[in-house]
Amino acid sequence: MHQNNFNIALEVKDLTLCYQQYHAVIEGLSLSFAENKISVIIGPNGCGKSTLLKTLANVAQPSQGEVFLNTKPVHEYSRKEFASTLGFLPQKNNVPSGITVRELVARGRYVHQSFLQQWREADELALKQALQWTQLTNLAEQPLESLSGGQQQRAWIALVLAQQTPIILLDEPTTYLDIGHQHEVLNLCRWINKTHKRTCILVLHDLNQAARYADHIIAMKDGKIVATGTPKQVITPENIAELFNLSCSVITDPIRNTPLIIPEFENIEDIHFE
Known part of the structure; x- marks a missing residue:
């Protein structure tokens, strides 16, 4: 499965991952990540974003399917060879x-x-x-x-x-950072990607940051892919409503010409929490 004729750095085929052998967090997922690009995974809490990243990093083992690194199954790599090719920063350390x-x-x-x-x-x-x-x-x-x-x-x-490593996986790297340092980290990722040709795959919660910095976005919900493509293809009012149950407008970022999400404002008398 190739995207836009780019070389594939990482690929998963028919991936299923279960917790306690019963609950499928990810089921039947096939997806590829282009080499020398910034890919960002988005989606609501519990949708399988971090689980997917751990599987790509060979930390979580799939119940079914295969992960390929540079077309080679990850289980065929020695530990040192794999760690020389892919670096992974989990969400919590x-x-x-x-x-x-x-x-x-x-x-x-x-x-x-x-x-x-x-x-x-x-x-x-x-x-x-x-x-x-x-x-x-x-x-x-x-x-x-x-x-x-x-x-x-x-x-x-x-x-x-x-x-x-030529491939870097970062799970919510902007956690705990103020807004200035968030953009410093994301600018660093973009600079490393463009200048040093590193493939970067990130999980981000901030959709506007994802839209601004990503070459490619993967939107997930309930362990499945809702949409993939460029920020303009993925960040749409329809997809945001499906992913987050949020009504919004999407305008153009005047600086980067990328999608910018503006949540709809609800009058206080229209809000009900019963």
Whole structure:
């Protein structure tokens, strides 16, 4: 399944994933992600967005179907080979006690090392670059647990960037960030994508940010695909109503020329919560 004749970086075929062998979170899903593009997965809470990302990252195992990385089934990759190709930042991360920002980000280089080949100049360069890109250079020696939630989030993103994989998966990377840092992170993703040709696949809650930064959007509901395509193809009043039960208008962003959602305003006397 190819999109617009782009090379395929990741692909799932007939994917079904169940919790406790009974409840299907994702069922019969087939989908591909284009190489060197920014793809964003959107949808209501509990629709399977994060589950799909975990499956792509080979963290969750499908009950049925297959995930392909560069046309090769992911289960055929060695752990090190897979981690050298795809970096994944989950939605929630446990902060290791006593670890500094530098030590955390350095973990992104472990996959490039071996018993005979320890820390190298290339590792140090990748570490410094990741810290610089996430604006954490001055905090490198600080304990991670002493940082704000937003700073910690940027440190985790730096870890993935230090891994230097051609494919990056980020599950809600703007969580805990104020609006300024949200756009810094998304601009960083776009810059990495355009300048360094990284394939980026993100889960985002903010639909206007998804529309602004994505090349391709996948809209999910109840474990199934509602719509896929460019932001203009997916971000429509009809799709938003189906996905979120929200009436809205969609106008054109005057800066980026992308869709911009304006929820309809309800008079207080028309709102009922019984």
